[in-house]
Amino acid sequence: xxxxxxxxxxxxxxxxxxxxxxxxxxxxxxxxxxxxxxxxxxxxxxxxxxxxxxxxxxxxxxxxxxxxxxxxxxxxxxxxxxxxxxxxxxxxxxxxxxxxxxxxxxxxxxxxxxxxxxxxxxxxxxxxxxxxxxxxxxxxxxxxxxxxxxxxxxxxxxxxxxxxxxxxxxxxxxxxxxxxxxxxxxxxxxxxxxxxxxxxxxxxxxxxxxxxxxxxxxxxxxxxxxxxxxxxxxxxxxxxxxxxxxxxxxxxxxxxxxxxxxxxxxxxxx
Amino acid sequence: xxxxxxxxxxxxxxxxxxxxxxxxxxxxxxxxxxxxxxxxxxxxxxxxxxxxxxxxxxxxxxxxxxxxxxxxxxxxxxxxxxxxxxxxxxxxxxxxxxxxxxxxxxxxxxxxxxxxxxxxxxxxxxxxxxxxxxxxxxxxxxxxxxxxxxxxxxxxxxxxxxxxxxxxxxxxxxxxxxxxxxxxxxxxxxxxxxxxxxxxxxxxxxxxxxxxxxxxxxxxxxxxxxxxxxxxxxxxxxxxxxxxxxxxxxxxxxxxxxxxxxxxxxxxxxxxxxxxxxxxxxxxxxxxxxxxxxxxxxxxxxxxxxxxxxxxxxxxxxxxxxxxxxxxxxxxxxxxxxxxxxxxxxxxxxxxxxxxxxxxxxxxxxxxxxxxxxxxxxxxxxxxxxxxxxxxxxxxxxxxxxxxxxxxxxxxxxxxxxxxxxxxxxxxxxxxxxxxxxxxxxxxxxxxxxxxxxxxxxxxxxxxxxxxxxxxxxxxxxxxxxxxxxxxxxxxxxxxxxxxxxxxxxxxxxxxxxxxxxxxxxxxxxxxxxxxxxxxxxxxxxxxxxxxxxxxxxxxxxxxxxxxxxxxxxxxxxxxxxxxxxxxxxxxxxxxxxxxxxxxxxxxxxxxxxxxxxxxxxxxxxxxxxxxxxxxxxxxxxxxxxxxxxxxxxxxxxxxxxxx
Numbered sequence: 001x002x003x004x005x006x007x008x009x010x011x012x013x014x015x016x017x018x019x020x021x022x023x024x025x026x027x028x029x030x031x032x033x034x035x036x037x038x039x040x041x042x043x044x045x046x047x048x049x050x051x052x053x054x055x056x057x058x059x060x061x062x063x064x065x066x067x068x069x070x071x072x073x074x075x076x077x078x079x080x081x082x083x084x085x086x087x088x089x090x091x092x093x094x095x096x097x098x099x100x101x102x103x104x105x106x107x108x109x110x111x112x113x114x115x116x117x118x119x120x121x122x123x124x125x126x127x128x129x130x131x132x133x134x135x136x137x138x139x140x141x142x143x144x145x146x147x148x149x150x151x152x153x154x155x156x157x158x159x160x161x162x163x164x165x166x167x168x169x170x171x172x173x174x175x176x177x178x179x180x181x182x183x184x185x186x187x188x189x190x191x192x193x194x195x196x197x198x199x200x201x202x203x204x205x206x207x208x209x210x211x212x213x214x215x216x217x218x219x220x221x222x223x224x225x226x227x228x229x230x231x232x233x234x235x236x237x238x239x240x241x242x243x244x245x246x247x248x249x250x251x252x253x254x255x256x257x258x259x260x261x262x263x264x265x266x267x268x269x270x
Numbered sequence: 271x272x273x274x275x276x277x278x279x280x281x282x283x284x285x286x287x288x289x290x291x292x293x294x295x296x297x298x299x300x301x302x303x304x305x306x307x308x309x310x311x312x313x314x315x316x317x318x319x320x321x322x323x324x325x326x327x328x329x330x331x332x333x334x335x336x337x338x339x340x341x342x343x344x345x346x347x348x349x350x351x352x353x354x355x356x357x358x359x360x361x362x363x364x365x366x367x368x369x370x371x372x373x374x375x376x377x378x379x380x381x382x383x384x385x386x387x388x389x390x391x392x393x394x395x396x397x398x399x400x401x402x403x404x405x406x407x408x409x410x411x412x413x414x415x416x417x418x419x420x421x422x423x424x425x426x427x428x429x430x431x432x433x434x435x436x437x438x439x440x441x442x443x444x445x446x447x448x449x450x451x452x453x454x455x456x457x458x459x460x461x462x463x464x465x466x467x468x469x470x471x472x473x474x475x476x477x478x479x480x481x482x483x484x485x486x487x488x489x490x491x492x493x494x495x496x497x498x499x500x501x502x503x504x505x506x507x508x509x510x511x512x513x514x515x516x517x518x519x520x521x522x523x524x525x526x527x528x529x530x531x532x533x534x535x536x537x538x539x540x541x542x543x544x545x546x547x548x549x550x551x552x553x554x555x556x557x558x559x560x561x562x563x564x565x566x567x568x569x570x571x572x573x574x575x576x577x578x579x580x581x582x583x584x585x586x587x588x589x590x591x592x593x594x595x596x597x598x599x600x601x602x603x604x605x606x607x608x609x610x611x612x613x614x615x616x617x618x619x620x621x622x623x624x625x626x627x628x629x630x631x632x633x634x635x636x637x638x639x640x641x642x643x644x645x646x647x648x649x650x651x652x653x654x655x656x657x658x659x660x661x662x663x664x665x666x667x668x669x670x671x672x673x674x675x676x677x678x679x680x681x682x683x684x685x686x687x688x689x690x691x692x693x694x695x696x697x698x699x700x701x702x703x704x705x706x707x708x709x710x711x712x713x714x715x716x717x718x719x720x721x722x723x724x725x726x727x728x729x730x731x732x733x734x735x736x737x738x739x740x741x742x743x744x745x746x747x748x749x750x751x752x753x754x755x756x757x758x759x760x761x762x763x764x765x766x767x768x769x770x771x772x773x774x775x776x777x778x779x780x781x782x783x784x785x786x787x788x789x790x791x792x793x794x795x796x797x798x799x800x801x802x803x804x805x806x807x808x809x810x811x812x813x814x815x816x817x818x819x820x821x822x823x824x825x826x827x828x829x830x831x832x833x834x835x836x837x838x839x840x841x842x843x844x845x846x847x848x849x850x851x852x853x854x855x856x857x858x859x860x861x862x863x864x865x866x867x868x869x870x871x872x873x874x875x876x877x878x879x880x881x882x883x884x885x886x887x888x889x890x891x892x893x894x895x896x897x898x899x900x901x902x903x904x905x906x907x908x909x910x911x912x913x914x915x916x917x918x919x920x921x922x923x924x925x926x927x928x929x930x
Contacts, residue, residue, distance in 0.1 A: 148307035153418075158539030160308060211419060 015042040018187055018219050019064065024073035026059055026243075033059040034070065035243045041187065046213050046220045048230045048251075051240035052263060057223045058100060060240065061189050064221070065097050066090040078186070092120050096185035098176040100192045100223075106165030110156060110175050111147060113164055117182025118143040150178050154208055170201035177208065181216070188212070190222040194229060202226065206233060231255060239263065284459040284484045286322075286359035288526040293319035296502050296529045302348040305536035305544055313348060315529065321348075321435070326356035327452055328438030329387070332411055332429070336361030336458075339383050339467070341409075343367045343376075344391025346508040346521070346534045349415045349431055353389045354522055358465065358484070359456040362387075365467045365479070366513040368865040369395065370858070372899060375477075377402045379469050382711060383479055384408050389431070392416035396428065461485020467710050468515050470662045479710030480515075480662045490665045490704025491523040493686050497670070498632045502529035504551045505629070507544065509535055514866055515662040516637065520554050523665075542566070545626035553630050556637035558867055560644055560655075563625055565771040569799050585613035586647075593650025598674070618651045627653055634658050634670070637866060639742060639761055641769040642678040649676070657681045659742060663719065663726050664688075665704025669740045680739035690740065691725065697746045698732045699725035748871065750781030756843030758786065760871070763844060766834060770827045771796040775856050777869055778846075779882060785847040787885040789878065790824060791815075791855050812910060815851045821915060824851060828917045842922035848885050849917060850892075852878075853910035859899045881912060890914055 020040040026033045034056045041047045049057045062068040064075060066087040074081045077093060096117070104113050122129075122143065124136045132140065151157055154174055159167055164175055173193060180188055193209065194202045206229060212218050224230050230237060231251040239247040239254055241263040247254050254260055282288045292301065292315040301318040303310050313321065334340075340357045342350050342364055354364045365383045367376060369391065376398060380388070386408055388399055396414050403409065414420060415431040442448045465484035469477045494500075506525065510517035521532045530552065535544035542563075571582055592606040602610075622628050633655045635645070640657060648655045658670035659681035668690060671682035684690045688702040699721055706726070708716040719727050731746040743749055744759045752758050760778040763786065767776040775791035792815055800823070801808060808814040832845040856862040862874055875882060877896070884892035896908045 145307065148309075152307060155537070157308070157536045158543075215418070215421065 015044050017041070018043045018078060019221075020076045021060075021064070022074050022076070024060070024063060024070045024075070026056075026063060026068060026070045032243050034063070034240075036073075037240070037243070037245045038073075039238045039245060039248055041219060041221055042236075043219055044213070044217060045235040046209070046222065046233050048234035048237045049221065049223050049240060050225070050227075050230055050237060054242075055240040055263075056243040057240055058191055059243075061097065061191055061221070061223065064187075065095050065189060088120075091183065094183075094186035095189065096180035096183040096187075097189035098173070098180050098191060098193060100195060102169070102172045102176055104164045104172060104176055104179070107163055109161050109163055110159045110167075110178075111151070111161065113175055114147045114150060114178045114182050115143065117179040118146065120183060146184070147178075147182055150181050153181075153211070154178050170197050170205075173197065173201075173205065174208070177205075177212075181212065181218075185218060188218050188220045190220060190224075192223055192225065194224060194226055202229065209233060283461040283488060284358060284456075284463055285465065285488070285522070285526050286355055286456045286459060288488070289315075289319055289322060289355055289359075290453070290456070292502075292526065292529045299502055299529065300531040301525075301529075302351065303531060303533040303548070304348050305534070305540070305547075308536075310533070310547070312531075318348075318352065322352045322355045322359065323449065323452060324435040324438035324442070325349075325352055325431075326359045326438065327441050327448055328434035328436070329356060329362075330360060330452075330455075331437045331441060332387075332434065334360055334362060334387060338362040338387060339365050339385040340387040340389060341365050341367050341380055341383065341385040342389050342512060343369050343395045344389075344415065344512065345369060345538065346510075346512060346517070347391060347415060348534055350389065350391065350512060351508075351522060351532070354466070354518075355526075357387075358459065358463070359452065361455070361459060361463065363464045363467055365469070366518065367469065368511055368513045371865065372859055373398050373401055377405050379477065379479075380406050380409060383467055383469075387411050387413065389413045390415070393419040396420060396423070459484065461488075464707070466518060468518065468662050469513060470515075478712060478715060481707040481710050482665050482704070483707045486704050486707075487523055487665055488527060489687075490667065490702065491519070491527040493703060494667050494670075495524055495528045497672070497685065498552070500524060500528040500530060500552060500632075502531075504528065504530035504631070505548060506530060506532050506552045506554075507535065507548050507550045507626075508532045509538075509541055509545075510554070510556075511865065515660075515666055516554060516556075519666045520552075542626070546624065547626075549626055549629040551629050551631045553627070553633040555633070555635055556866070557635050557640040557644065558638070560635060560640065560648060561768065561771075564644065564647060565793060565796050567621070567625070568771050569796060572799065572803070582617055585609075585617040586650075588613050589618060589650035590646065593652065594646060597649065597652060598676075614652065622651055622653065627651075630654065632656070632673075636660060638868060639765055640678070641765045643769050645678040649678075659740060661700075661726075661728055663706045663728075664700055664702050665706065667704070668698075668700050668702060668728075675737075675739075677739065680735060680737075680741050682740065683738045684740070689725075692733060693721070693727070695746065696731040696733065696743065698728045698730050698740070698742075700728060701725050752780055752786070752843060753782060753784050754843065757840060758844050759841075762841065763788070763831075763835070763846065764869075766831050767827070772800065772823065773827060775863075775869065777856075777871055777874055779875070779885065780844065783886060786844050787848040787882075788828075788846055788850075789874070789881070790849060790851045792820060792824065792851060794855070811855055812853045812908070815853060816910070816913065818913075821851065821913060824849070825915055825917060832917065832919050836920035836922050839922065842920075845919040846917055847919060848914060850881060850885065850912050850914045852881075853894070853912055854896060854898060854908055857898075860897075884912075884914055 017040045022038050024034050024037045049060060051057050063070050066085045069084050124139055128136045151160060156174055164172060194205050213220055234251060237251050237254045239260050246259045247257045282291055297316040298314050300312045301315040303312040340362055342353050344350050357364045365385055367379050390396060396412060399412050411427055413429045413431055413434055417430050461484055463484040465482050465487045467479045467481055469479050506521060508521040525532045533548045535541050571579055588609045592602045592610055595602050596610055630653055633653060636658045656671035656676055658667055660666040660668045667685045668688055669682045669684050691699050693699055721727060729746055730742055731744055731749055732740055732742040735741055744761045748760055750758050758780045763778045764776040767773050772793055773790055774793035777789040778786055780786035794811055806817060806819060828846050828849055835845050836842045858865050880894055881892055891911050891913050893911050898906050898908050
């Protein structure tokens with residue numbers, strides 16, 4: 001298993017750049033969340049962003065999917081540079097994400113939640129959809145099939161019709177991933193996909209992330225605190241500290257970088 | 271061994287021949303269903319024949335020849351059932367293996383059975399086989415059904431199920447005579463062929479490969495199909511482990527003979543929902559499943575509104591009182607009849623509908639003795655639940671309840687064509703149509719289990735009652751005596767305990783001891799609900815099991831059990847004096863249970879020796895370290911101080927015994 005995986009990693013080294021962020025700075029009043037951060041994401045890779053609490057990781061993701069607008073710098077996605085764009089436009093361009101605190105429709109079933117992920121791919125308007133006839137029916141059946149394949153892929157058949165609010169946290173995270181996958185994104189942003197999970201759930205989630213990357217060929221950017229997970233999963237790691245990019249490279253190199261060690265363990269200020 | 275196969279009506283003496291017959295007679299009737307992508311997909315008998323044929327010809331292209339063994343590992347999937355038939359059609363022998371076996375057990379079976387081919391469900395099983403590959407030099411080809419995650423693997427010996435079938439189909443396309451050739455090969459099969467080798471999980475020692483002959487298997491299945499009047503309009507749900515005789519018997523042998531439709535659930539977790547959607551007419555489950563269903567219902571009723579809860583309990587009381595009498599046509603007062611009628615409308619039918627039992631015409635339970643209260647519960651709802659007694663060596667049925675003669679305490683009279691006799695020591699011996707041919711590569715143990723006049727020893731003790739029904743006492747070697755001479759049947763006590771939803775497993779000790787003491791496992795499902803309602807927090811099974819309030823509750827259950835035992839003169843001496851709740855759940859991966867979830871008491875006694883000593887030494891707690899095996903084969907240590915409690919016992923008229 002390992003051999004093909006490293007081959008794939010080598011291939012991504014030379015892969016095309018899907019997204020590049022150049023000189024991003026983001027401030028909230030006097031607080032500088034990101035200072036002059038530049039990094040890129042190559043097609044087919046798993047890219048991790050790590051850093052201590054408050055380092056600006058989630059802010060970075062929010063910039064990428066258009067939720068925040070950086071004061072300086074440009075983000076280029078699939079060769080198109082943008083300054084200000086609405087999150088829904090960006091979603092249509094092929095960027096999907098999950099949230100650190102699960103953001104699902106609690107009263108809706110798993111299946112319905114996943115179906116909402118298909119929204120950007122639906123073409124008929126909602127009045128016609130309400131009638132459920134002719135082309136709308138065909139469209140819905142096609143979308144349902146995509147969702148069912150994802151349900152099968154993530155092994156959540158048994159909760160297909162369960163309201164999401166009644167599910168344990170680990171499964172909610174999985175449903176959220178399912179919804180993001182339903183968009184068939186080119187770039188998937190995962191914000192702490194394994195937070196609050198036990199070991200077994202983490203292992204499952206790792207497998208799903210790897211399978212998503214290998215089999216669906218989805219490029220993934222993930223934020224995660226579990227170092228073991230990050231080092232195992234990702235092809236390249238970017239490290240943020242107080243809004244600064246302090247290291248960027250392969251997991252092994254980053255792990256031995258003195259500045260990274262200092263940022264995590266703290267240094268005494270003489 | 272001599273073949274004394276009775277002439278088979280219709281002439282089909284192998285399962286592939288039956289498949290041809292079914293494809294001819296029931297062409298467009300459904301043969302199999304599987305829920306896939308949320309929708310029930312089905313195959314008619316005609317389509318099933320095409321699938322089996324394509325697979326068989328594909329296997330032949332890979333070099334499968336007469337006599338080859340093929341391991342079948344996975345959940346209940348149509349493709350795996352077809353593999354049984356495809357292998358048999360080429361004169362090969364299917365060897366189903368428990369899919370949750372740890373690598374070690376799997377290595378033993380695959381090596382012992384000399385398998386050349388393995389057809390497995392998914393990546394998990396492929397990984398296990400690859401891990402074992404240097405220990406299995408005979409294994410040449412591994413065929414997998416689910417392609418997920420396997421794209422990057424080396425495919426010199428690996429094949430996708432679909433690609434094997436495609437090879438078969440293109441061979442047919444190239445040369446249409448391939449079909450005729452396959453049918454010729456198929457017709458070379460006869461009653462003396464080995465139909466399947468079933469490895470028994472065995473409550474004692476290493477598993478044994480039970481060889482079932484094809485003619486005998488079909489003869490046995492024909493008898494039981496006729497007994498229960500099964501036909502091509504029946505429906506069954508396939509969810510039992512493939513490697514268990516019950517599954518092969520019910521979902522393969524009987525389905526082939528009767529031509530009924532077998533449905534495969536979407537996954538283990540969706541079983542209850544799938545059961546409800548399919549609504550089988552013929553249902554077979556070990557007592558544990560019925561126990562679990564009852565536990566689920568009880569838990570859900572706790573969450574219902576007070577009015578619903580009262581209605582539920584009231585009408586269940588009515589059913590318990592008069593349900594069985596009404597079903598058996600005995601006289602019942604008009605008032606109770608009316609109440610039962612209302613209960614049926616308000617509770618029983620809706621409940622059966624939720625459980626998926628609305629259409630059940632015949633249901634069996636077997637594998638272990640069922641608690642009489644549990645049995646009565648389902649019977650009183652109006653479900654035709656019956657018991658049967660059988661063994662892998664007998665190809666399942668030895669005795670069963672005929673309709674209308676059902677009693678909780680017996681397993682019924684012998685089936686047609688089955689000869690039973692009771693040996694000196696009370697052991698049950700049998701001769702029957704489906705009798706096994708021998709243990710594979712183990713003549714020593716084959717001889718051991720056969721009596722001089724050709725009967726097979728079951729290892730169970732029992733007797734016939736005045737109505738000719740067989741009553742099973744216990745495993746012959748488990749029945750013992752306390753030091754004061756009181757009869758002690760551990761199963762009997764354990765089953766009483768397991769009727770409480772909060773108790774999942776019980777292991778009783780007492781042979782050649784002064785009193786009876788038990789190990790218990792709590793039912794995590796039921797007890798965790800209880801804990802939630804009582805504001806008890808816990809982090810693991812171990813923590814919950816050690817909670818004093820849980821101990822109090824379980825103690826109460828045991829006191830009730832003792833009260834019950836005290837009312838039966840022959841059992842009163844075997845009341846439970848001390849108990850403990852084990853710090854871990856008994857698990858087949860640790861060898862404590864068999865794959866069919868039966869307790870291996872010898873091994874448990876060995877493993878938990880310090881706890882047993884403590885039970886009989888009067889200590890109130892005992893420290894223990896236990897090695898546990900995780901699902902991936904890694905080992906870990908579990909340490910705990912286990913509390914031991916005394917329980918109140920009750921005096922009996924016959925035998926004075928002071929309450930403690």
